[in-house]
Amino acid sequence: MRELVPDLQSMALVVIFTLGDSFIMALGSRAGNDIWLAFLLAIVLAVPVIALYARMRSLMHGESLQEGLATIYGKWPSRAIALAYSFYAWRLGSYVLIDLTSFIESISLPTTPRAAVATAYTLLALWAAKEGVEVLARWSVVMIRGVYFILFVAFAMLVTEVDLAEFLPVLYDGFQPILLGTLQLLDVPFLETVVLFWVFDAFVKPDSPYKVFLPGFAIASVFMCLIASASLAVLGAEQYATNYFPVFVATSRIDVAAFLTRLESVVSISFGIGGFLKVAVCLLAASKALAIGLGFTDYRFLVTPVALSMIPAAQWLITDMMEAERIATKVVGSSEVFFQFVLPLILWITAEIRVAKGKKNSAST
Amino acid sequence: MNLRVPKIIAILFLSLLLTGCWDYKEIEFLDFVMGFGVDETDDGLVLVSEMVVSTGTGQEAQLEPLVLSTMSRSFATATRALDNPAGMEAFYPHAQVFLVSEEVATSGVLPAIEYLVRGRDMRTTVPFLVTKDCTVEEVFNSKPPFLTSVSEHLANTTRLQSGLSIFYAQQIWEFVKDMIAIGLSGTLPTVQLVHKGKDMVPIVKGTAVFKLDRMVGWLDGEESQIFCLLKGLPQSGRFVMETQIEEERYAITYEFVNNATKISPKMDGDQLSMEIEVELEFDVPEIGAAGIDFHDSAIVRSMEEQLAHYFNRRVRELITRIQGEFNSDILGFGQLVRRKEPKLWRRHADDWDTHLRQLRVNTEVRTKIVLTGVRAYPLIPRR
Amino acid sequence: MFFWKKIKDRKPKGKGLDRLGTSLQTNLYWFKNDIFMDDASIIYRRFRSQPPHSRDCILIYADNMTNSDFLSQYVVRPFMNRTLPKGASGQELADYIMESVIQGDQVDCSQSFVHLSDAIARGLGVVLVEGCDYGVTVEAPGWDRRTITEPQAESVVRGPRQGFTENLGVNINLVRRIISSPNFKIKHLQVGLQTKTKVAIVYVETIASTALVDEVVKRIENIQIDAILESGYIQELIQDGPNFSLPTIGSTERPDIVAGKILEGRVAVLVDGTPFALTMPYLFVEAFQANEDYYNNWLAGTFRRVLRYISFLITTSSPALYLSLISYHPQLIPTPLVLSIAAARKNVPFPGFVEVVGMGLVFEILREGGVRLPQPIGQAISIVGAIVLGDAAVNASLVGAPMIVVVGLTAISGFVVSSIYDPAVLMRLFLVLMASVFGLHGYVIGVMAIVLQLSSMQSFGVPYLSSLISFSSQGMKDTFVRLPWWRMVLRPRYLGAKNRERLRSKSRSKSP
Structure with missing residues (x-):
């Protein structure tokens, strides 16, 4: 069964997914006070890769994901690819769950077992994934207003604390920190967008994937750039890089007339919303890819086992906050590079060749 | 489809209620x-x-x-x-x-x-x-x-x-x-x-x-006032300064209206110096028996000069203490140099303490009286 | 409007024949001793038509349900004054009676016992004639009906003061008088095996989508229930997502609201015997729209609408937020307030969670107790509630004073969105439970779950949150704001209306 989602709603899904919960962590902290440059560079580098994802979906237009993969790559290779990405999405979902629960644990619920929080979020994600991408997209459209409202209000109140001189001197340590920051950003969270490739069954028009992925990514990444830069301008580069949750700490500086203070908890709500959607989308992608990999047409019966396996995985994969932070802010992860860039590139080239050949064949017959 | 939803909600509830409220207080x-x-x-x-x-x-x-x-x-x-x-x-x-x-x-x-x-x-x-x-x-x-x-x-x-x-x-x-x-x-x-x-x-x-x-x-308190001024903190305090009006000295009270401070590093060849420009605007809420006619621009200019001189002296005293006695960069000269002249900072970063001691600091204070309460003329008792 | 033709054919109950015979005696026997046995309210009026070929006739009707003056004037008297054609029988005779004898508007004939007995039960008169195997039915409604008054629950400051009554015909006419156009269409159905309730589906043909109308008809025709006492039965039987308490079908007592909704492309269902009409599809935003928004200045309307959204947030969230703030995040409360809350709660024996749930419950009991009581006793209940339970409970340290404020705020803002009061109570309870486990994070999880539920709901194929999830200005124009009429050029897209233009531009005139 194919679910068609209107482009604008899908775009909202892409925006919240890309924002996700990732901006809790010190994104691009290696770039020091040149973080905005790292962001711009990362956005510029990420756009072609995301366009590549969109191009692949566009090549499959008219068919569901499963049929499209099978026509282009053949039955067994497409299944192997799907299984690989199912694992990737499952692991990413578990990581997000860890980030989210560690954040909640270290900020406000220290004695609540992490498994309890993780269970609550996962069960909700399980329900969401069962409802399907259409409902999830609609959900995103409603929630995106809340997320943006919270962040906008919080950062509008921070304006008085922002010190633009924190961005000086530009390029004090040369280009290397910027490159490191850029790689950090590409890895997590920018190219995690590849998961969304597996979520949408079909698109309205052949150019819809572009209209969904590119503006969605652009909005989210520019917004993230603004948030990270504003936080850095409030905290200073050292504090930004040394806190686990710099955006959270930055918003704790809000003090309007000694009444509007302590807004950081309200901001942490938007982390919860983004984090939940990311878990749900990863769960959906993992289940859908698994269904394709195992040759089933309906993915829904796979959601529950996949979701339930994520709860213990979130406890076992990473057991402490330091590790969670290391993963979220690492510069280059080999598996990430493989899933986010190398494999899509190979798939894309193959797809172009196959489609071109297919056209020639159909033209000659 | 629809029966599934309450089932999941029920599971959610059960999982919550069976566990407990850990951080509840x-x-x-x-x-x-x-x-x-x-x-x-x-x-x-x-x-x-x-x-x-x-x-x-x-x-x-x-x-x-x-x-x-x-x-x-x-x-x-x-x-x-x-x-x-x-x-x-x-x-x-x-x-x-x-x-x-x-x-x-x-x-x-x-x-x-x-x-x-x-x-x-x-x-x-x-x-x-x-x-x-x-x-x-x-x-x-x-x-x-x-x-x-x-x-x-x-x-x-x-x-x-x-x-x-x-x-x-x-x-x-x-x-x-x-x-x-x-x-x-x-x-x-x-x-x-x-x-x-x-x-x-x-x-x-x-x-x-x-x-x-x-x-x-x-x-101390007075030095702190100058420090606040140099940090660019908006001032609204009042102070009394012995002011020479024509031939006599009077204790006149001034009130800050506006103040701005700009500190910038300046390169003169290879020689680094810090330029401190302070701009102050005052109200004069109390003149006592001085009988000043504020339409007399010569008197006002003289008052402004005395104020500039007074503040310049106090700023210099504070900077001398900071450079010498404390040798602590509380005005952030180093930060400014790093931001504006990163190349120079790279040279001096390691021995900034000694450098700070010898750093040339030029100060310039500009003052202006912009208000005189609600009167321009003094009260003059007559027979 | 011969809607009773729609009745599904069934075997006549009892052991009798299913069709009338030619013998009046036999026919009468079946009516008297089988179908309406032991029913004293059925009147059998015997009379004879004018000689020379005078025949025995009988008029059967239910007492007090028909206008007996009408029947004697326009049915019995013409028969007595007229000679029926000799030898005519069956269809021919029935046609003659309908065309030339009876002087009523709504006349029909039938051979079936079932149809005829149904007609009698519904308050029609039935004429049987010797030698004719057809019965002729005459509509002569005569029961008392309530006058048209303003509905108590939906009174307005500005707007028409008419409300529906229990009579279907009157209700249809109330709507028809607003939409005086041949495009206004009515489909009649009958539901309820015992009650045989008349149901009218009304819509505007040029606006409402055909698929929607067909879907409504199909769903209502599917209903096989013995009784329809109120439109709520139909609502529950045909609505989507019945397991969640939010309505996916709207109900109203006001003809202007029904007219407004069907002019946007919706379909309304009027049910005989109840003043509550149903409108569908019904979307979440409609709970926040009121007819007065459109009658008053658009800025005032917008302000009230925003107020309703805020009230909805307050009534669903404030106990949960209060609980999570005092029990999990006291750091979020401003310092002077936190000190006074702590002082107020100092000797209260109950934990915050019990206090919040308990006071919420007490309020709902008070409301339920007061709502169905006559006015004077209702007032007594509110005095007991306010003084005894509010003031005394605080003085006796049973609850903290801040809790009373929260309960009061919750209750008052709940009444602002009264059409979704009950779902709001359930959401509130759910959020309080979530907040009691995870504090603010639990609250957020709860809100996300509610939004997920709302996102997954549909009403007649239209997503429940339709206009809330629209990004275009024409989609949003009537959601959070009520734009002036000259800006609401198009009808809402999500209803799939055939003709989307509702206002010709340049309709707005200004002084030069």
Whole structure:
């Protein structure tokens, strides 16, 4: 069964997914006070890769994901690819769950077992994934207003604390920190967008994937750039890089007339919303890819086992906050590079060749 | 499809209800710490907290401060150790002020603030002060005239900094930011006790100058005013200056209307110097018997020149102390150099302390009288 | 409007024949001793037509349900004054009677016992004639009906003061008088095996989508239930997502609201015997729209609408937020307030969670107790509630004073969105439970779950949150704001209306 989602709603899904919960962590902290440059560079580098994802979906237009993969790559290779990405999405979902629960644990619920929080979020994600991408997209459209409202209000109140001189001197340590920051950003969270490739069954028009992925990514990444830069301008580069949750700490500086203070908890709500959607989308992608990999047409019966396996995985994969932070802010992860860039590139080239050949064949017959 | 939804909700509920409420706590069992601080003794540190205790219930409830102190080897254990004598869980996020004693400041505030920025319960948007000539415990036990709680009194006083102009208020995070910034040192306002009848009253006056995390000296109230001026803090204070009007000297009162300070590094060949430009605008609310006619521009110009001279002298005195006696970059010269002249900074980063001592500082003060109360002419008694 | 033709053919109950015979005696026997046995309210009026070929006739009707004056004037008298054609029988005779004898508007004939007995039960008169195997039915409604008054629950300051009554015909006419256009269409159905309730589906043909109308008809035709006492039965039987208490079908007592909704492309269902009409599809935003928004200045309307959204947030969230603030995040409350809350709660024996749930429950009991009582006793209940339970409970340290404020705020703002009051109570309880486990995070999880549920709901194929999830200005124009009429050029897209233009531009005139 194919679910068609209107482009604008899908775009909202892409925006919240890309924002996700990732901006809790010190994104691009290696770039020091040149973080905005790292962001711009990362956005510029990420756009072609995301366009590549969109191009692949566009090549499959008219068919569901499963049929499209099978026509282009053949039955067994497409299944192997799907299984690989199912694992990737499952692991990413578990990581997000860890980030989210560690954040909640270290900020406000220290004695609540992490498994309890993780269970609550996962069960909700399980329900969401069962409802399907259409409902999830609609959900995103409603929630995106809340997320943006919270962040906008919080950062509008921070304006008085922002010190633009924190961005000086530009390029004090040369280009290397910027490159490191850029790689950090590409890895997590920018190219995690590849998961969304597996979520949408079909698109309205052949150019819809572009209209969904590119503006969605652009909005989210520019917004993230603004948030990270504003936080850095409030905290200073050292504090930004040394806190686990710099955006959270930055918003704790809000003090309007000694009444509007302590807004950081309200901001942490938007982390919860983004984090939940990311878990749900990863769960959906993992289940859908698994269904394709195992040759089933309906993915829904796979959601529950996949979701339930994520709860213990979130406890076992990473057991402490330091590790969670290391993963979220690492510069280059080999598996990430493989899933986010190398494999899509190979798939894309193959797809172009196959489609071109297919056209020639159909033209000659 | 639709029956599935309540099933999942039921699972969600069950999972929640079967587990429990781990971090649930009742608000009435919390002991709200209004302010806290650290003293140092030979045996270790003493954490002093001022809490509020409510007596009576409902509408008759009265809040009364209660000061408790505990000795411990670390902050984290001390904050918990206070739970025991209080009989309730001490709750720190509502603290309004954080104090350290002179001894702690001299031996280094790093351990204290490292704990504060690391801890989950502590808020760093809290005024941070150093006690001078008294211990933290003495300050908390003093009697402010209006408010019962010393913490509230101190927190309110720090908000008056532009009007009082005798201290430069800092919140914990501001001090931390200055302390870890490159080419900048922190300062903290000081709190002292003065006699008021039988009671001791805490007042905030003066500035403690830090280098790294250690206190290296004091600025008194007047120097603090100049320091605030150089930091660009908007001033609204009043002061009296002996002013030469034609042949006689009068004590005339001036009030700050506007002030702006610009500090910039300047390269003259290979020679680095700092340019400090201060622009001040004044109101003249009181002239006493001086009988000044403010339409006489010669007199006004002479007053402005005297003001410029006066402030220039005081700025130079302060900078001399900073460069020589403290050798602490509290005005952030190094930070400015790093931002504006990164190449030069790269050369001097390692020996900035010695460089600071020899740094040439040029000062220029421009003054203007823009208001004279609501009258241009003086009152002149006649027969 | 011969709607009773729609009745599904069934075997006549009892052991009798299913068709009338030619013998009046036999026919009468079946009516009297089988179908309406032991029913004293059925009147059998015997009379004879004018000689020379005078025949025995009988008029059967239910007492008090028909206008007996009408029947004697326009049915019995013409028969007595007229000679029926000799030898005519069956269809021919029935046609003659309908065309030339009876002077009523709504006349029909039938051979079936079932049809005829149904007609009698519904308040029609039935004429049987010797030698004719057809019965002729005459509509002569005569029961008392309530006058048209303003509905109590939906009174307005500005707007028409008419409300529906229990009579279907009157109700249809109330709507028809607003939409006086041949495009206004009515489909009649009958539901309820015992009650045989008349149901009218009304819509505007040029606007409502055909698929929607067909879907409504199909769903209502599917209903096989013995009784329809109120439109709520139909609502529950045909609505989507019945397991969640939010309505996916709207109900109203006001003809202007029904007219407004069907002019946007919706379909309304009027049910005989109840003043409550149903409108569908019904979307979440409609709970926040009121007819007065459109009658008053658009800025005032917008302000009230925003107020309703805020009230909805307050009534669903404030106990949960209060609980999570006092029990999990006291650091978020401003310092003076936290001190006074702590002081107020000092001697309260119950934990915050019990206090919040308990006071919420007490309020709902008070409301339920007061709502169905006559006015004077209702007032007594509110006095007991306010003084005894509010003031005294605080003085006796059973609850803290801040809790009373929260309960009051919750209750008052709940009444602002009264059409979704009950779902709001359930959401509130759900959020309180979530907040009691995870504090603010639990609250957020709860809100996300509710939004997820709302996102997954549909009403007649239209997503429940349709206009809330639209990004276009024409989609949003009537959601959070009520734009002036000259800006609402198009009808809402999500209803799939055939003709989307509702206002010709340049309709707005200004003084030069």
